[in-house]
Amino acid sequence: MRLKFIVVLVLIALFLVILLQNIQPVTLRLFFWKVGMSQIILMPLTLAIGFIAGFIVAKVTGNKTKTIQQ
Numbered sequence: 648m649r650l651k652f653i654v655v656l657v658l659i660a661l662f663l664v665i666l667l668q669n670i671q672p673v674t675l676r677l678f679f680w681k682v683g684m685s686q687i688i689l690m691p692l693t694l695a696i697g698f699i700a701g702f703i704v705a706k707v708t709g710n711k712t713k714t715i716q717q
Contacts, residue, residue, distance in 0.1 A: 666690055 669686040 662694075 666687050669690065671686060672683055673686050673689060675682045675684065675689065
């Protein structure tokens with residue numbers, strides 16, 4: 648349990664360092680849309696969208712095995 652907590656803290660610290668080093672504005676072009684925003688907003692936004700998409704895919708394709716009772 649303690650090792651898992653330390654690993655999570657290190658990953659959060661690394662993510663924060665990456666965020667703080669990328670604060671310049673960028674233009675996101677997606678099909679016909681063009682959105683300008685700071686990378687410090689874009690990176691956590693894409694991370695959250697990825698986690699949500701992964702959660703939904705895991706729920707939809709979850710392990711649905713049935714046990715046979717004798």
